[in-house]
Amino acid sequence: MALEKITQVTGRGVTVAGDEIDTDRIIPARFMKCVTFDSMGEYLFYDVRKNEDGSDKKHPLNEERFQGASILLSGANFGCGSSREHAPQAIYRYGFRGIIAESYAEIFFGNCTTLGIPCFIATKEDIAKISAAVDADPSLEITLDVENEKIVFGDQSVTAVIRETAKKALVAGKWDMIGELKEAEAEIAAVAAKLPYMAK
Amino acid sequence: MGKSLFEKVWDAHTVRTLSNGQTQLLIGTHLLHEVTSPQAFGMLRDLDLKVAYPHRTFATVDHIVPTDSRVEPFADPLADAMINELRKNCAETGVTFFDMNTGKQGIVHVVGPEQGITQPGTTIACGDSHTSTHGAFGAIAFGIGTTQIRDLLATQTMALTQLKVRKVEVNGSLRPGVYAKDVILHIIRKLGVNGGTGFAYEYAGEVFENFSMEERMTVCNMSIEGGARVGYINPDEKTFEYLKGRPYSPKGEEWEAAVENWKSFASDPDCEYDDVVVIDAADIAPTVTWGINPAQAITIEESIPTVDSVKESEKAITAEALEYMKLEGGAPIKGTKVDVCFVGSCTNGRLSDFEEVAKYLKGHKVAPGVKAIAVPGSQIVDAICKEKGIDAIYREAGFEWREAGCSMCLAMNPDKLIGDQLSASSSNRNFKGRQGSPTGRTVLMSPVMVAAAAIRGEISDSREVFDIRETANA
Ligand code: SF4
Numbered sequence: 001m002a003l004e005k006i007t008q009v010t011g012r013g014v015t016v017a018g019d020e021i022d023t024d025r026i027i028p029a030r031f032m033k034c035v036t037f038d039s040m041g042e043y044l045f046y047d048v049r050k051n052e053d054g055s056d057k058k059h060p061l062n063e064e065r066f067q068g069a070s071i072l073l074s075g076a077n078f079g080c081g082s083s084r085e086h087a088p089q090a091i092y093r094y095g096f097r098g099i100i101a102e103s104y105a106e107i108f109f110g111n112c113t114t115l116g117i118p119c120f121i122a123t124k125e126d127i128a129k130i131s132a133a134v135d136a137d138p139s140l141e142i143t144l145d146v147e148n149e150k151i152v153f154g155d156q157s158v159t160a161v162i163r164e165t166a167k168k169a170l171v172a173g174k175w176d177m178i179g180e181l182k183e184a185e186a187e188i189a190a191v192a193a194k195l196p197y198m199a200k
Numbered sequence: 201m202g203k204s205l206f207e208k209v210w211d212a213h214t215v216r217t218l219s220n221g222q223t224q225l226l227i228g229t230h231l232l233h234e235v236t237s238p239q240a241f242g243m244l245r246d247l248d249l250k251v252a253y254p255h256r257t258f259a260t261v262d263h264i265v266p267t268d269s270r271v272e273p274f275a276d277p278l279a280d281a282m283i284n285e286l287r288k289n290c291a292e293t294g295v296t297f298f299d300m301n302t303g304k305q306g307i308v309h310v311v312g313p314e315q316g317i318t319q320p321g322t323t324i325a326c327g328d329s330h331t332s333t334h335g336a337f338g339a340i341a342f343g344i345g346t347t348q349i350r351d352l353l354a355t356q357t358m359a360l361t362q363l364k365v366r367k368v369e370v371n372g373s374l375r376p377g378v379y380a381k382d383v384i385l386h387i388i389r390k391l392g393v394n395g396g397t398g399f400a401y402e403y404a405g406e407v408f409e410n411f412s413m414e415e416r417m418t419v420c421n422m423s424i425e426g427g428a429r430v431g432y433i434n435p436d437e438k439t440f441e442y443l444k445g446r447p448y449s450p451k452g453e454e455w456e457a458a459v460e461n462w463k464s465f466a467s468d469p470d471c472e473y474d475d476v477v478v479i480d481a482a483d484i485a486p487t488v489t490w491g492i493n494p495a496q497a498i499t500i501e502e503s504i505p506t507v508d509s510v511k512e513s514e515k516a517i518t519a520e521a522l523e524y525m526k527l528e529g530g531a532p533i534k535g536t537k538v539d540v541c542f543v544g545s546c547t548n549g550r551l552s553d554f555e556e557v558a559k560y561l562k563g564h565k566v567a568p569g570v571k572a573i574a575v576p577g578s579q580i581v582d583a584i585c586k587e588k589g590i591d592a593i594y595r596e597a598g599f600e601w602r603e604a605g606c607s608m609c610l611a612m613n614p615d616k617l618i619g620d621q622l623s624a625s626s627s628n629r630n631f632k633g634r635q636g637s638p639t640g641r642t643v644l645m646s647p648v649m650v651a652a653a654a655i656r657g658e659i660s661d662s663r664e665v666f667d668i669r670e671t672a673n674a
Contacts (some may be wrong), residue, residue, distance in 0.1 A: 036242035
């Protein structure tokens with residue numbers, strides 16, 4: 001099963017500012033009672049985005065000018081907290097295809113890579129620069145260049161880091177294990193055949 | 201040099217080395233429940249993939265099912281949707297589903313062994329961290345995440361990094377009134393909640409050899425609470441005896457061959473372990489937790505630690521735990537008032553747990569104001585208890601007898617703590633909010649200790665309440 005080789009991602013940006021944005025904030029626990037991740041996008045940042053009656057709070061994701069953005073900018077230790085896969089799923093299904101932050105929680109980072117979301121690490125200053133540019137012109141195109149580890153926005157660019165293992169996986173189109181696991185169908189069957197309990 | 205069971209099972213199930221250096225491991229037995237699996241089936245559909253080995257996946261429903269009324273649709277529409285989704289997924293893919301109308305439904309870690317699906321020398325995975333339970337049979341069993349469930353459904357394999365093996369040996373004999381639950385709480389207290397990270401625990405020594413299969417399951421179940429994703433015990437005659445005649449156990453001629461095969465997986469006497477810990481059974485007493493993780497445990501005779509009495513590195517978590525638990529450092533844990541008492545869960549919701557409590561419960565009454573519930577781990581446990589009149593003993597004592605499920609172990613069904621209620625619980629996690637109220641408090645202990653707490657209305661020494669004495673030869 002061939003996966004897309006993710007060498008670069010292009011889209012408009014939006015900033016959800018702050019450090020230590022945890023998975024509970026990204027997707028509140030009560031939305032974990034669900035049968036698919038399909039609707040997760042609707043609940044992204046729910047408690048900071050919506051009032052109890054369902055009306056909008058002031059939040060960048062609610063602003064008209066940032067609708068359709070696909071690159072998320074944030075602060076340090078993004079995605080900390082529980083290991084729930086619902087959080088990266090919510091981000092992906094809302095429409096984000098890349099993240100720029102100062103740092104990430106380990107499990108969250110792994111989950112994002114498996115979904116094919118490049119998580120770029122940039123300095124506070126560079127993130128502020130990109131944010132300011134997006135704020136001034138929300139239609140600005142941002143390109144996350146995975147292969148060359150840089151972020152291009154308008155006529156500017158900054159270098160940024162993407163972890164080596166993730167970079168390799170994304171560029172090679174092996175960001176989701178399923179592809180590689182499936183390649184071994186014959187070998188799997190051979191191992192299974194040697195195990196009596198695997199018989200029908 | 202010999203090999204450990206872990207290494208032998210690992211080798212027998214290795215498919216190949218992946219490009220990132222991990223092992224692609226065949227997982228022979230895949231167990232499913234309703235909470236973490238529906239999204240995985242969704243991912244399969246999105247990728248247009250099929251279930252590769254549907255006859256090796258078995259499902260049941262446990263986390264969200266109500267234990268009071270089984271009338272569908274359930275009051276909670278989300279719970280209702282989740283169970284129907286699992287039904288649909290199993291029907292469409294050919295996965296075996298132990299639904300409520302089969303009489304075989306229950307907590308996934310009770311159902312697997314009960315059906316004879318859990319077997320020695322096998323690999324088992326489930327989207328649930330307490331999958332380590334199945335290691336009691338000499339299987340390598342561990343919990344996985346939703347994407348890995350998808351990987352298993354699609355390929356019956358997953359990417360894994362090999363673990364080291366620590367032998368945890370408990371020698372001698374246990375004192376009267378000391379149970380499997382006390383043994384594992386004692387081990388976790390000694391080795392810490394993260395002590396097992398990167399390790400599989402091999403439990404060895406006379407105590408585990410003498411344990412019944414159900415007691416072994418109680419110990420293996422909580423391996424993960426000590427950070428060990430895998431915990432196991434080498435298979436022996438007791439293991440085979442337990443499995444004989446179960447629905448999914450090998451039959452006829454195949455039985456003898458299977459037993460021979462199973463025996464070959466036991467750790468070799470000359471195998472070298474990455475670490476060995478030796479514990480004396482005589483040092484273990486009835487143990488209860490006082491804090492917000494399972495390592496924050498003391499014996500019933502001890503006092504709750506003070507912030508001053510603990511190591512520098514533990515001061516912050518001790519202070520946090522005391523504040524959350526509304527307990528006073530330096531005070532005895534004995535005598536702490538309880539509001540709710542729960543006998544059940546995949547740790548202590550098996551037949552022998554209910555039988556052992558019933559032995560002592562006769563003639564006693566639950567203290568006024570205490571809510572006491574007994575929740576069988578499976579419909580089969582429930583049926584046998586009813587046949588033996590065990591449920592009646594609980595009811596007469598003032599316990600509610602419920603339908604099979606996870607119930608009070610976690611907050612995904614209607615059984616929940618209210619406000620800052622304190623619960624004496626035979627389950628496995630005492631995390632903040634675990635039992636459903638953000639301020640609810642959980643004290644973990646053995647089922648007999650839960651019964652003692654229910655009768656006295658406060659945390660008590662079951663040996664005093666039930667007159668369990670040290671005999672001359674103990
Ligand atoms: S009884 Fe508790 S620990 Fe066991 S599977 Fe259910 S929720 Fe998880």
